[in-house]
Amino acid sequence: xxxxxxxxxxxxxxxxxxxxxxxxxxxxxxxxxxxxxxxxxxxxxxxxxxxxxxxxxxxxxxxxxxxxxxxxxxxxxxxxxxxxxxxxxxxxxxxxxxxxxxxxxxxxxxxxxxxxxxxxxxxxxxxxxxxxxxxxxxxxxxxxxxxxxxxxxxxxxxxxxxxxxxxxxxxxxxxxxxxxxxxxxxxxxxxxxxxxxxxxxxxxxxxxxxxxxxxxxxxxxxxxxxxxxxxxxxxxxxxxxxxxxxxxxxxxxxxxxxxxxxxxxxxxxxxxxxxxxxxxxxxxxxxxxxxxxxxxxxxxxxxxxxxxxxxxxxxxxxxxxxxxxxxxxxxxxxxxxxxxxxxxxxxxxxxxxxxxxxxxxxxxxxxxxxxxxxxxxxxxxxxxxxxxxxxxxxxxxxxxxxxxxxxxxxxxxxxxxxxxxxxxxxxxxxxxxxxxxxxx
Numbered sequence: 001x002x003x004x005x006x007x008x009x010x011x012x013x014x015x016x017x018x019x020x021x022x023x024x025x026x027x028x029x030x031x032x033x034x035x036x037x038x039x040x041x042x043x044x045x046x047x048x049x050x051x052x053x054x055x056x057x058x059x060x061x062x063x064x065x066x067x068x069x070x071x072x073x074x075x076x077x078x079x080x081x082x083x084x085x086x087x088x089x090x091x092x093x094x095x096x097x098x099x100x101x102x103x104x105x106x107x108x109x110x111x112x113x114x115x116x117x118x119x120x121x122x123x124x125x126x127x128x129x130x131x132x133x134x135x136x137x138x139x140x141x142x143x144x145x146x147x148x149x150x151x152x153x154x155x156x157x158x159x160x161x162x163x164x165x166x167x168x169x170x171x172x173x174x175x176x177x178x179x180x181x182x183x184x185x186x187x188x189x190x191x192x193x194x195x196x197x198x199x200x201x202x203x204x205x206x207x208x209x210x211x212x213x214x215x216x217x218x219x220x221x222x223x224x225x226x227x228x229x230x231x232x233x234x235x236x237x238x239x240x241x242x243x244x245x246x247x248x249x250x251x252x253x254x255x256x257x258x259x260x261x262x263x264x265x266x267x268x269x270x271x272x273x274x275x276x277x278x279x280x281x282x283x284x285x286x287x288x289x290x291x292x293x294x295x296x297x298x299x300x301x302x303x304x305x306x307x308x309x310x311x312x313x314x315x316x317x318x319x320x321x322x323x324x325x326x327x328x329x330x331x332x333x334x335x336x337x338x339x340x341x342x343x344x345x346x347x348x349x350x351x352x353x354x355x356x357x358x359x360x361x362x363x364x365x366x367x368x369x370x371x372x373x374x375x376x377x378x379x380x381x382x383x384x385x386x387x388x389x390x391x392x393x394x395x396x397x398x399x400x401x402x403x404x405x406x407x408x409x410x411x412x413x414x415x416x417x418x419x420x421x422x423x424x425x426x427x428x429x430x431x432x433x434x435x436x437x438x439x440x
Contacts, residue, residue, distance in 0.1 A: 030058075030253035031168060035175045044183040048079040051150065051176040056083050058168055059136050061154040063088065065095055068140070068148035068180070075104060075149065096126045099137050104149050104379055109138040109170055113160050114128035132160040136166070142181045151175060152397065215283055229272040236265040274407040277338065278390065281414045288332050288418060295368055295439070296327040296360045299337050303344050304358060315353040323361045329368050329439045335415040342408045343372050343435050354432070373434040379427040386423065389415040 034054050041047060052064040064081050067075040080088030103110050113136040115127045127135070134154040140147050150173050160166065243250070243258045250258070280286040293299070304320045311318050329336070347356045354375030361369050379387065390410040416423045418440045427433035 028084055031175070034172060038175065038179045039182075042183050042186040044180070044187050045079075047176075047179050047183045049081065050177070051172070052079060052081045052152075053085060054174075055136075055150060055152050055169065055172060056081065059134075059152050059154075059160060059165060060158055061134060061152040062156070063154070064150070064152040065093065066098065066140075066148060066150050066180075069104075069146065075100065078148070079168055094126075094130060095153065096130070096132065096135060096137075098126065099135055100145070100149050100151055103137045103139050103151075104146060107139050107141060107146055109136075109166070109173070110168075111136050111160055111166050112144040114157060118313055131155050136158055136160060136169050138170050140177035140180060142174075142177040147177055147181055147184075147439055181376065201322065201409050219283065224275075226272075226276070229269055229276075232265050232268050232272075234407065236262065236269075238266070257262065271407075272340070274411060278407055278411050278414075279419070281411070286335075286418070289334070290330055292328060292330055293333055294327045295329055295336070295340075295370060296322045296324065298333070300358055300360065300370065303337070303341050306346055307344060316348075316351060317355045318357075320358040321360070323359060324368060325362055325365075327360050328370055331419040331421070331439065335418055336421075339412050339415045339419075339421075339437060340370065342412050343437075346408060347376065347433070347435075350374070350433075368439045370437045371434060373432065376434040378429045378431050378433055379425070380429045384425075384427075 038047060038050050038054070048066050052066060056062075056064045063080065063087070064082075065080045066078045068078050077090050077093045080090075080093055082088060099110050099112070112127075113133065115132050115135060130153075132153050132180050133156055135151070136153070137149060137151045139149055239258060240260045243302045246254070249290070277286075300320060304318070308318050344356075344358070351374045356374045357372070358373045360375075361371070363369050390407055413423060414439065422438045422440075424436045424438075425433065426436070
């Protein structure tokens with residue numbers, strides 16, 4: 001029922017309550033009507049207004065107030081009304097504070113009539129100053145907890161010390177407490193939901209901004225990589241052309257310079273390719289093409305041959321073994337090639353002497369397992385949490401011994417996830433590293 005309709009019910013019922021009370025009949029029906037009206041709204045302001053209007057009507061008093069306990073446990077003004085349903089401003093809130101405090105502390109109602117006479121021992125200074133004759137005050141208690149006080153008073157003498165009035169006022173207070181508590185919980189839920197909605201909205205905005213930032217960063221890196229790689233290819237091509245033209249005329253210094261140009265060019269190209277690959281993965285533009293192929297024959301053997309020709313065989317023993325019954329996998333061949341090319345490149349880069357071994361085998365449940373182990377510099381335990389983070393390396397700064405941009409293992413991890421492969425790294429500083437990739 002709308003608040004305006006409920007208010008109309010209160011107004012129309014006022015005369016009925018007075019006559020019924022005078023006749024002493026059917027108090028239960030009155031309370032039920034009041035309770036039904038109050039419980040038809042969960043808006044806290046409407047509940048408070050209805051409770052006070054009924055309380056003033058039932059008692060025939062002139063004013064009513066509701067004070068509720070705040071978060072600090074102190075009573076706080078919430079609403080005041082007069083018998084004409086006009087709101088009493090907070091700055092005009094004046095009651096017998098001693099009565100209100102006593103009722104809240106003891107949890108027991110107080111009913112005072114003939115307050116200005118000398119026959120009542122409940123006299124207080126505020127009662128005399130306000131020229132009050134009649135006071136009814138009850139605690140608002142629900143589930144054994146006091147949440148506030150309801151108070152009505154009048155400057156006129158009313159016969160309130162009859163069970164019909166005092167009992168009904170206390171019943172009203174009890175029902176009001178439950179209705180107020182429910183309204184408070186509802187209001188708190190609304191505030192909580194609103195706060196949650198705002199938090200979710202902010203999270204969505206932050207997520208969109210972060211995604212936009214990552215996308216722009218990746219697009220920028222991809223564009224810059226393209227702009228760098230193209231001219232580098234041209235420079236390297238001209239360098240090779242000049243070197244071929246001067247074949248037989250180059251001294252050792254010149255040969256060393258051309259080799260340095262080739263090495264630097266390949267390093268730049270390798271870096272830009274890593275950046276391009278990473279940007280494709282992070283922006284979701286990488287095209288995944290699944291096919292069936294043999295990891296040993298189709299990829300590892302090729303990479304092994306490429307690196308085997310470059311290694312100093314006097315210092316490093318480089319081997320490859322196929323112990324698998326089958327090396328067939330269903331995956332994206334390009335990204336799988338990048339996985340093992342990067343892992344083997346790391347093994348070669350960080351192993352100055354000792355062994356590098358590549359082994360293909362099958363797990364007990366038939367999965368293809370590739371293990372690449374080396375006796376290189378290894379990885380410290382402290383660095384392991386950051387091992388797959390992009391643009392990070394264990395050695396930082398210009399004094400680091402090994403080249404690289406810190407994208408390799410990060411890209412390997414993402415390519416493994418793309419192919420639903422599991423990667424496990426076991427390493428000890430100065431003892432070597434073993435990388436195991438298992439295909440589902």
